[in-house]
Amino acid sequence: MKRLWITLLVYLLINSYNLNSQNIYSVDKWMEYMEELTSETEDEARIENLYTDLSYLTEHPFELNSVTENELKRLPFLSDQQITSLLTYRTKYGKLVTLYELKNMEGMDFDTISLLLPFVYIGDISVNKRPFSVKNLLKYGSNELQIRYDKCFQQKKGYCSYPDSILQQYPNRKYLGEPFYHHLRYSYAFDDRLQLGVVAEKDAGEPFWNSYHKGYDFYSIHLFFKDMNKWLKSLAIGDYKISFGQGLVISNDFTPGRSSIVAQAERRTNGFRRHFSTNENDYFRGMASTVALKQFYISLFYSYRKLDAGVDNNEVSSFKTDGLHRLERDWEKKHIIPMQTYGGNVRYENSNFSVGITALSYSFGKYRIQPDPKPYNLFYFRGNDNINMSVDYMLKTKKVKFYGETAISSNKAVATLNAFQLTPVSYLSLLVLHRYYDRKYQAFFGNAFGQNSSIQNEQGVYAGMQWTPFAHFKLFMYADVFRFPWLKYGVDAPSSGQEYMVQLDADPGKNFAWYLRYKYRKKEKNRTLENESTLNILPYSQQRFRLQFLYGIRSVWILKTSADCVYYDEWKGKRSLGWMISQGAGWKPSNLPFQSDIYMAYFHTDDYYSRINSYEKNILYAFNMPSFYGKGIRLSLSFRWNILDKLSLSAKLGHTYYADRNVIGTDQEEIEGHNKTDLYALLRYKF
Secondary structure, eight states: HHHHHHHHHHHHHHHTTTTOOSOOOOHHHHHHHHHHHHHHHOHHHHHHHHHHHHHHHHHHHEETTTHHHHHHHTSTOOHHHHHHHHHEEEEEEEHOOOOOGGGGGGOOOOOOOOHHGEEEEEOOOOSOOOOOHHHHHHHHEEEEEEEEEEEEESSGGGGGGGOOHHHHOOHHHHHSOOOOEEEEEEEEEETTTEEEEEEEEEOOOOSSSSSSHHHHHHHEEEEEEEOHHHHHHHOOOOOEEOOTSSSOOOOOSOOOSOSGGGGGGGGGOOEEEEEESSSSSSOOEEEEEEEEETTEEEEEEEEEEEEEEEETEEEEEEEEEEEOSSSSSHTTTTEEEEEEEEEEEEEEESSSSSEEEEEEEOOOOTEEEEOOOOOGGTTTTOEEEEEEEEEEEEESSSSEEEEEEEETTTTTOEEEEEEEEEEETTTTEEEEEEEEEEEOOOTTTOOOSEEEESSSSSEEEEEEEOOOOOOEEEEEEEEEEEESSSSSSTEEEEEEEEEEEEEEEEEETTEEEEEEEEEEEEEEEEEOTTTTOOOOOEEEEEEEEEEEEEEEEETTTTEEEEEEEEEEEEEEEEEEEEEEEEEEEOOOOOTTTTEEEEEEEEEEEESSSGGEEEEOOOOTTTOOEEEEOOOEEEEEEEEEEEEEESSSEEEEEEEEEEESSSSEEGGGOEEEEEEEEEEEEEEEEEE
């Protein structure tokens, strides 16, 4: 261990004597933005969707002199004012000659430019779009093949050998498949108008090529047309994603939430997009299309697919949404419930005003959804089919914006979300958002702003501010006050809560930047006090601190030093403290087709309640942010090597040492010992 620490120290300090005077525009700034979003949610499936989309855009960036408003809206960190500022600058001064002109645009601060740079470039736009023909499709189309392989080096309990007599009695003790993760993705694109893709995946523990099953566990295919002519805006065949309004009725996007960027609270993407991730739950399978008639957009879709669920006598007690099929009981639930979904959206839209009507219907064949009756799920959906309808709206001027959506379900329950955003000057933006989700409202595909995972049983007011009081400094603040009028899982009475955040970003030097963040969250849950037998609904709180420094060395190094602290406190009960100190270093030489990142951290937490996320670099297209509790050391080393012009390899080796335990994990994921080591590798070939 001592030798390893010395090696890492040399890796960080080599050539550190010569400081560069260039600004730090980290190519990974957008990944830090994703890390912040992740710290507020446990919805890793939808986070993976957003991460995949942004990863794709970094590999296929927008040309700044031809990028459109709708394309810029795909970047969630850009505000309306920043998008307008960029387009206005281009109209007023003509084509951009250099990316440094971004500094001259009103509202484009250092942080925003750092986020934007990986997604844009300046190139030749003189070539007109080529007509569709077999010759052009073959000559000018681009192909890409990705092969990924992940493996944990330590043996987990689910892969141990057991006598046949034990497995006959306890078949779910052993995983059915091999101990590695693997996926294959192929895509073809003809400029931005035609996309074809195939995805095949197996999770670790799922059978891939043995006596139980041969082949991948999950397959996905899509064919997507975009902007084919003036009236056909999109056509999806196969697997696709949908988003309309603010998500009260339907959305496969990541839920916008409480973050340091005020603009993140709004959904700005509407319509259909291809499904090209390994997410096995949040997508539709069938056909979808949007046609444009001047400023009216008409969208229709149909989907049929089978879901995983636990079934007894044609009654569904629960859905299985993790996509894992590693045990006998997982295969018993695989693709049991047929779901048929159809609907559409009619929208009128111009630059300052839009209004849309969304309607959809879904049914489950001969099966009936019937959760096990509990007081907290009294108002959950029960039945065979449901209908949702909504009206979404947006009205804005140069300084004011109002947007929202109001929806209704078959049982006549209502949900509504409305927001008012004020930007009096380019360096100040204010937002107030109110939501009311009736406890009876039921939307299977709903996915909107809120504290709950479902659009139900929640009321709240959120206020956010984004302010640049001085040059090189930016202040973010938000407050969210909410209540749950009905019971929740683990809370046997109506409850309430509040959440606050303040963050200060600074870039005082040309080779140095830092930020400080504080978050406070208070909620309520079931608790029985010591020496008492009655159940109480009592508050608990969590406070998070994060301090990060970013600095550059010799233009090829970017170093990141972070300190994190979590304090958990229950009223007259448990208190726990957790902290982590981490150091990251990125090396990207200008004369080599190679870049690497190293990360090391020491964590010390009292228990699971004070666990801390690890903000470490991952391989391309792979989102993973592990959290740790206890005492230990986290190390990771990743690199990307462009072996040839069209062939590249990305890999990461992550190792965790626990000083306070002899067993890591639980159930079939249990590992005996102090150490856990994982390998992630992605081979990509473009042709």
